[in-house]
Amino acid sequence: MTQEEQIERFKEGFPSLKIVGAATIGRGIVKLSEEGLKQAAAYADTAEVHGKCKFVPASGAASRMFKDVFAHKPETIEKLADNIEKFAFYDPAVFGKAPHDPVATADALLGPEGLGYGSKPKGVLKFHRYADEVRTALAEHLIEGKEYMRGQDGTVHLTFTISPEHRDLFEAALAEVKDAYEKKYDVRYDIRFTYQDKSTDTIAVTPDNKPFLKEDGTVLTRPAGHGALIHNLNEIDEELVSIKNIDNVAVERLLPVTALYKKALMGRALQLRDRAFGLLYEFDQVAGINPAPYQPNIAGYFPPYEDPYATDECQALCNEIEEFLLKEFCIEMPEFKSCKERALALRAKLDRPLRVCGMVRNEGEPGGGPFIIREKDGSTSLQILESVQISDPSLMREATHFNPVDLVCCLRDSRGEKFNLPEYVDHETGFISSKSYQGRELKALELPGLWNGAMSDWLTSFVEVPVETFNPVKVVLDLLKPAHQQ
Numbered sequence: 001m002t003q004e005e006q007i008e009r010f011k012e013g014f015p016s017l018k019i020v021g022a023a024t025i026g027r028g029i030v031k032l033s034e035e036g037l038k039q040a041a042a043y044a045d046t047a048e049v050h051g052k053c054k055f056v057p058a059s060g061a062a063s064r065m066f067k068d069v070f071a072h073k074p075e076t077i078e079k080l081a082d083n084i085e086k087f088a089f090y091d092p093a094v095f096g097k098a099p100h101d102p103v104a105t106a107d108a109l110l111g112p113e114g115l116g117y118g119s120k121p122k123g124v125l126k127f128h129r130y131a132d133e134v135r136t137a138l139a140e141h142l143i144e145g146k147e148y149m150r151g152q153d154g155t156v157h158l159t160f161t162i163s164p165e166h167r168d169l170f171e172a173a174l175a176e177v178k179d180a181y182e183k184k185y186d187v188r189y190d191i192r193f194t195y196q197d198k199s200t201d202t203i204a205v206t207p208d209n210k211p212f213l214k215e216d217g218t219v220l221t222r223p224a225g226h227g228a229l230i231h232n233l234n235e236i237d238e239e240l241v242s243i244k245n246i247d248n249v250a251v252e253r254l255l256p257v258t259a260l261y262k263k264a265l266m267g268r269a270l271q272l273r274d275r276a277f278g279l280l281y282e283f284d285q286v287a288g289i290n291p292a293p294y295q296p297n298i299a300g301y302f303p304p305y306e307d308p309y310a311t312d313e314c315q316a317l318c319n320e321i322e323e324f325l326l327k328e329f330c331i332e333m334p335e336f337k338s339c340k341e342r343a344l345a346l347r348a349k350l351d352r353p354l355r356v357c358g359m360v361r362n363e364g365e366p367g368g369g370p371f372i373i374r375e376k377d378g379s380t381s382l383q384i385l386e387s388v389q390i391s392d393p394s395l396m397r398e399a400t401h402f403n404p405v406d407l408v409c410c411l412r413d414s415r416g417e418k419f420n421l422p423e424y425v426d427h428e429t430g431f432i433s434s435k436s437y438q439g440r441e442l443k444a445l446e447l448p449g450l451w452n453g454a455m456s457d458w459l460t461s462f463v464e465v466p467v468e469t470f471n472p473v474k475v476v477l478d479l480l481k482p483a484h485q486q
Contacts, residue, residue: 003203003211003219006445010209015428017389020380022398023370028330028382029359029401029462032264040267041260044148047270050412051238053157054145057226057450058123058138058170058246059196060163065247065476066118069106076477077102080109083480088129089115109476121166123246124173127473128484130252137473138170139177140249146187147259148266149242159192160246161232167193194235200228202445204437212442220437227430227447230454234421236411240266243407243451250471250483261358261465265408268463269356272328276350276459277414279321283347286313309340321346329459334378349379353419353458357384357451358406358465362399369399370462382460384451388431401462404470407451409458421454429453 001009025031032040068076081100084090094114095105110118117125123138135143138160145156162170170193178189202224204212212220233241242262250258287308308314318339325331331349336342359370371385384403390396412418429448436442448454471483478484 001202006203007205007209007211009430009445010205010432010443013432014430016391017383017385017429018374019385019390019392019395020372020374022395022400023330023359023372023382023462024398024400025464028372029370029464030268031464032268037260037264040265040271041263043267043271044263045267047267047274049240049270050416051157052149052151052240052242052266053159053236053238054141054149055233055236055241055243056123056141056158056160056246057229057243058121058160058162059223059226059229060121061119061166062122062125063118065122065473066110067475069110069476070118072103072106074102076475077106079477079480081105086485087126087476087479088134089117089126091115120169121162121246122473123160123162124166124169127249127479128251128486130486135177136173137246137249138173139181140252141244141246142177142181142189143252144244144249144255144258144262145189146181146185147255148262150187153188154186155188155190157190157192157238159194159232159236161196161229162193164195194232196223196228197231200224200231200447202447204435204442204444207441207443209443212437212440214437220442222435222444225430225446226450227425227452227454229450230421230425233409233411233450234418237418239410239412240269241409241411242266243405243409245405245472247473248405248471250468251486253486254468254471254483257466258469261469262406262408265356265358265406265463265465268461269354269408269410272356272459272461273354273410275324275328276354279317279324280347280350280414282317283314283321283343283350286311286317287343287347307339309338309343314343315339318343318346321350325349329461330372330380330382332380345377350459351413353421353424353455354410354461355451355455355458356408356461356463358404358469359401359462360404360465360467360470362402363467369396369402371395371399381456382462383456384449386431386449386452388433389429389452401464403451404465404472405451406465406469409455424455424457426453426456429456 023029081102084095084100094108108114124136126134127137128135145158149156201221204220206212214220373383431446433444435444
């Protein structure tokens with residue numbers, strides 16, 4: 001979008017979604033039985049796949065993690081000081097010994113004379129202390145990756161989206177552990193760092209929709225949210241991609257349950273992929289997508305033309321496809337005027353990127369939720385919505401689960417070719433948020449989120465995962481929770 005088009009978007013806003021209701025167990029969310037969990041996890045080990053990769057959004061500094069510390073909020077910095085020696089980043093040379101002054105502790109944590117954590121990315125912060133080492137968030141993702149993303153040749157592919165100014169910090173954090181982990185766990189790590197494209201930045205405006213000008217008179221632009229990362233995801237060559245945020249890691253004693261459910265999500269995705277591919281192959285055979293030319297009979301006459309989409313065989317297959325889409329993806333199809341229109345619409349619904357998203361029972365944690373919406377073509381689909389996209393409070397109360405950002409994606413079609421992911425973005429599903437710049441209020445334009453509108457036109461399945469697999473560090477005090485303490 002041009003800057004003029006972006007300003008018009010600020011003025012007009014985004015159209016509201018037609019929400020059918022919240023996705024729940026039995027209505028859009030699958031709860032795997034113990035046997036189903038084992039079968040799905042086993043399928044992940046045996047299904048053929050053109051490579052797999054772990055994709056970790058890790059851009060930006062951890063400033064929000066320390067917002068209340070920056071502000072010297074009393075209850076935060078007092079708890080920080082009282083418990084400072086429990087944090088993995090505690091260093092007596094930096095923080096001294098008890099008793100710890102709250103203000104001095106906060107300044108030592110954030111300031112350039114101390115750890116300087118206020119300007120560093122989450123990925124390089126020390127999260128967990130073990131008997132023999134201290135691990136950063138990046139190191140924990142390497143440990144996780146070797147557990148469920150190891151390829152047949154022993155290679156673990158990981159892609160981190162980072163900011164260019166943080167590259168040296170990530171390279172240094174990786175260099176500290178990579179060789180040791182490869183030797184200890186008998187793996188080889190293929191680590192890639194990628195940047196969010198600056199061309200996806202959007203302008204900021206004042207509360208009355210005028211371009212927001214900085215002190216030097218230039219227009220302020222901002223990264224347009226994680227939705228811009230669809231371009232980074234599109235660059236990945238591997239077919240099976242696991243997505244998990246940089247701060248959602250736990251200490252290693254929780255790794256068995258995390259790995260089991262991640263493998264189950266991977267297996268479930270591959271099971272659905274293979275079923276969809278099988279139906280696509282059958283469809284193209286019975287519908288004659290590339291039919292042989294009609295041959296004249298012995299008398300020299302061409303046989304009467306028969307619509308391949310109207311045959312009993314094709315319509316029976318269409319019924320099978322429709323049942324599959326409804327059962328597995330909560331896709332309810334509209335009425336069609338002709339057999340051909342119905343058949344081609346069903347085929348198009350099958351031939352798309354596929355994702356399986358873990359959903360956690362709502363226990364008060366922040367995060368978008370799983371919902372069923374009505375699409376422009378009259379069909380329904382499963383979508384992950386942010387709270388700002390849901391204007392009806394009663395719909396929010398319906399939601400039993402929330403989105404922990406635990407996804408597995410299949411990025412190739414039935415011919416083995418890569419999907420062009422930007423083609424499946426719904427550009428009408430962004431939103432406008434309120435921010436500030438040096439104390440001045442502004443409005444920011446957020447592109448359709450990576451797991452929201454950027455994946456709107458994908459085949460989507462929701463699977464319940466336990467809360468033990470969701471351990472984000474949104475604020476520094478979260479590191480005192482049991483999932484981050486040995």
